[in-house]
Amino acid sequence: AAEAGNRRWNGPEPRMARELRVETADGRRAHVFLPETDAGRDAILFIHGGGWAFCSAGTHEGAARQLAVETGAAVVTFDYRLAPEHPYPAGLEDCLAVWAGREAILPGRRWSVSGDSAGANLALALMIRLAGRDLPATGLLFYGVFDADFTSPSYVEIAEGPGLTRAKMQRYWDFYAPSGIRLSDPCLTPARAPDALLAGLPPLHLNAAEIDPLRSDSERLAARLQALGRNDSFDIVPGVVHGFMQMSRWLPQSVEAYRRAGEVFRRMT
Template sequence: MTTVDRLAPEMKAVLERLLSEDGVQPDPTLLPPAEGRALAEASNQRWNVDGPVMAKQLIVETADGRRAHVFIPACDRGQQAILYIHGGGWSFCSAATHDGAARWLAQETGAAVVTFDYRLAPEHPYPAGLEDCLAVWSQRDAILPGRAWSVSGDSAGANLALAMMLRLEGRDLPRAGLLFYGVYDADFESPSYRAIADGPGLTRDKMRRYWDYYTGTQADRMSDPCLTPANAPDEMLAGLPPLYLNAAEIDPLCTDSERLAARLHRLGRRDRFDLIKGVIHGFMQMSLWLPQSADAYHRAGQAFRNMTETPLPTT
């Protein structure tokens, strides 16, 4: 069975519609960074239309001049907030490209969601983006006071969210983490990297270029847990707050999530992991057209409530 044959009918229909509307698009990782970012911004705007309507949206400027975008759903009870870190290979996308994602997450979790822009590679390589995430985290109570905070992210944003939790080293940790099809390792010979090397969507070569943007050719990719959290020491992973992870089946990064979830389980943790069949990397951006995307946010919302409203030990 080919990779295309494994796509869910709904996923295949979305890809056909995108091809019909946009034609064959250039690989953004082969363009100058500014051009690649412009392409990512333009192609993601469609996902911000006609999404969940918020009770309130506002922009809060932090003490150090950052702009935090705050999404408060009608079902908000004023108790929980989530810092959401956007994906894009550490190099592309923004709070604007993930406006729709933030609203879906807010609606399904019943929590306020806060997004922001962080410095992007290659102009600002590791650890610049991670330092920005930590800076916003340290100012979260000034952005939206009086709440219990969790963290979430997709793809490279999930990597940054998990790296942030590891960097905090047990101090000032989030209540919970929601991690969507994340980058947790740099093993380009993993089963999913080999099976889905040529996409559709994300490819192995694109991921190699994203890693080179973010870290250059650093030899410590595999030894620095804030770059490849899957390789963090047991005690660091055991000390994380409760996590929810998902993975897209047709995704070079699928094995990253599967291996991390398995390792967390071996440590005796009770983190939930969902494998979403028949969809590609980035599918949660596609909620307007793809039912699996809306369902994934619903699953994440259920997991979030289980982790934060009825606290459970992770061991």
Template sequence: MTNAGSLAPEMRAVLERLAVEDGLQPDPTILPPAEGRAVTEASNRRWNLDGPKMARELIVETPDGRRAYVFIPGRDDGTRAILYIHGGGWSFCSAATHEGAARRLAQETGVPVVTFDYRLAPEHPYPAGLEDCISFWAGRDAILPERKWSISGDSAGANLAVAMMLRLDGCDPPQSGLLFYGVYDADFDSPSYVSVADGPGLTRDKMRRYWDYYTGAQTDRLSDPCLVPLRASVDALANLPPLYLNAAEIDPLRSDSQRFAEKLSAMGRQDLFEIVPGVIHGFMQMSMWLPQASEAYRRAGQAFRAMT
């Protein structure tokens, strides 16, 4: 078995604190979807506390009739913006659970971050959520006009971000991409899926259930690059904008990011990739308690400025 590394002391302290505060929590992926969402909403909204104050905050309606949440930092110069797509296995979480993430990304990049709710599986399986992201992208100038836009996302949100860029196929592309511990393949025998099969946090079995929610158990996932961007053609990947990718060391998805970064590098691209040691999947949600999360946002901001 591959060595997955050990928990950083700060990460261990956060997990111990959560165990005390929450007690034994049910696995949301084995509950009915509505109940699973209630569990994840309750557990994730805590991370919005003490979020950075913005110069302006807006709730606007998109051209396709969705609500978008806009977080504008004081340093905004009126030229750029970021679309942030939340994670949650394509099935859970929301713009509300990731408000703190959007605020922190806005603070560290110095540009407005816009997030919204897309349709969730299993009620709305692939490609519904992706279509919502593409629709949002097409109407983004109605929210903040005359801007150069980048895209960001965590976990399943990073998957949707790359899938959207692949569907755009070099037409109307984002200026850059900030991708955090994303889902880029469906290989449950990768080194990290084996070494971190049982967590802590995300597990291999949870990811299997997320995939089944999103695509159904019988779908040929590996043939569609909008499901598994790692398997996209070199020509398709060449059209992607500059990317920053990170991965959590103790995460079943770590190998997804490593392999994706290696493929991009082998093409001669100059994308940035980092593994954050000693932390688990979703760690950037925990920035009010976890210094590694705050540092990850700082690094993302630094990368964003270098790419744009």
């Protein structure tokens, strides 16, 4: 059901200069999208969302195309192991394996990382795990899961949705990681990471949906980053729900969010 519901947003547009299906060094399939504006310089590893338990590179093909067009970079997506069959850290380990083998996919590029929702969590966890070695050039993080505080202002305000609810997020967390380790592991709740880890991250662009239980996650992470004297970018997109960038075929705010991500990406790189 999640596959069908998310694939409906995909389409053949925007068209790419080239589309490739390749095998990664660890044997998984990757989708490569090269836009007409690709100059052969940059590439972005895009990690799909879905509560660590749903969706795939296929459900986020439309997102990858939009990101490629707006950034002018090649975008690579892939499938990682999903919970509950494969709980933390299986999905993160898969992301790290693809990152380590990225040169075999598109050699000679300057690589960045991006993700939406749980994919944004995995993208930031990847940067934290690398901790100063082989880091991406930048990170584009869309309405991410960065904490596990179900009493935050947005979790209280938007507990019943529309769309994503507090109960759904609690279920996804239960699928992914036991409660006893969530708040102490910065790869699970990066909004609580030590200052030194956050200070060492590459430049970031974050956004959050106004009508989203996860909004406070991004607000708290952005506040932490700002308090460290960093110059990261953070937008709250008014009037939209969680997952709004998957609705880019019809939703003007989604189209604008991709345009904004491209603008910030070009400035940061």
